[in-house]
Amino acid sequence: MxxxxxxxxxxxxxxxxxxxxxxxxxxPVVRTIFQSMASGEQAKLQTINVWNGHGVAISFYEIGETIKKVWLDDPSQILLDTDGCLEGLDQNCSKGGAGLIHLRRIKKVNIPGIPQTSTTLLTVITQSSSGERKAYSFRLATSNGTPKYSQVAIKADVAREQTTxxxxxxxxxxxxxxxxxxxxxxxxxxxxxxxxxxxxxxxxxxxxxxxxxxxxxxxxxxxxxxxxxxxxxxxxxxxxxxxxxxxxxxx
Incomplete structure (x- = not known):
């Protein structure tokens, strides 16, 4: 005993x-979001948090899609950059080739005409190698405390079926x-x-x-x-x- x-x-x-x-x-450093979760008729708005001093990247590398255009509805608290130029946004960019978006939180800037909100919408238009275009929507939210991930990887649903x-x-x-x-x-x-x-x-x-x-x-x-x-x-x-x-x- x-x-x-x-x-x-x-x-x-x-x-x-x-x-x-x-x-x-x-x-986990990497958070996974499958294509059908953020694009298409069955998609639900996915929230991506951005912390102070801790950037978050959204990667489309694994699905091989090229980012063609990006809209950030409220740029007063979050800045975005890409690993390649985007047509229509960057000068001297004849052919866009971005595959990753980097988000960074900044001190809030008052922009006339933009309401005070804690979240904003990020819309991403991509194009596959076959020329098919897709639209992805994400809710971006500013967060405090300990960061929970550094990268959001967009993956194909076929991988989801194989691993789940x-x-x-x-x-x-x-x-x-x-x-x-x-x-x-x-x-x-x-x-x-x-x-x-x-x-x-x-x-x-x-x-x-x-x-x-x-x-x-x-x-x-x-x-x-x-x-x-x-x-x-x-x-x-x-x-x-x-x-x-x-x-x-x-x-």
Missing amino acids: KSIISTVTSGTLALAIALTPISTIAA PKPQLQSLVKTQQTINQIRGGIVVAIKSGWILQQDELHQRLQKLIGYLQAGDDISTATNKASVSEDLVNKLIALNNNSDNLRQGNSL
């Missing part, structure tokens, strides 16, 4: 140390067990004071659970929720150690 408690205590202490800087867990497991192929029982373990770890972490329910991290963990319930695997769900897989593993271990302690006390 003593050895069980000792093992659990040392394991819990290690987890406590690992969870101490819990609000500064690194998020179909929900019906996943073991529902195993997924539910994982969800229960994560929830148990969250409860222990809250009781220990490592996580507060009002923290942004707690909200991201709830989103993670929602993605798992919708059929995403751990890798996809953690990426969407901006939660590290290492943290998820620590929460699962925290739950399991707590279960072992309770079983030991019942002997």
Whole structure:
């Protein structure tokens, strides 16, 4: 009994140390947006955040489309640049060849006629090698705090089908067990004071659970929720150690 408690205590202490800087867990550098999410009839307006002193790039490299034209409705807080000239905007540009847009936040400038808003619309017109044109729309929002990504990669939907497991192929029982373990770890972490329910991290963990319930695997769900897989593993271990302690006390 003593050895069980000792093992659990040392394991819990290690987890406590690992969870101490819990609000500064690194998020993925690259955020993925698939074509159908930002262009076409099924698209939904995607929000891209831009932080102080931390630029964000929107890359069309992976789909091989050339940026032909860009509209930024409110340039009073965000400046944009491209890795190539754009027809109609840059002088001496006979043939546009940009594939990446760089966004940078600036101190707000009062521009007559532009209303005061916290977000603005970015519209991008691209052209494929076959000459097909597409229109992409993004909501740009100024943000404070710790940046969550540095680049937004636009990817083809065919890649999405290849990399995203179909929900019906996943073991529902195993997924539910994982969800229960994560929830148990969250409860222990809250009781220990490592996580507060009002923290942004707690909200991201709830989103993670929602993605798992919708059929995403751990890798996809953690990426969407901006939660590290290492943290998820620590929460699962925290739950399991707590279960072992309770079983030991019942002997």
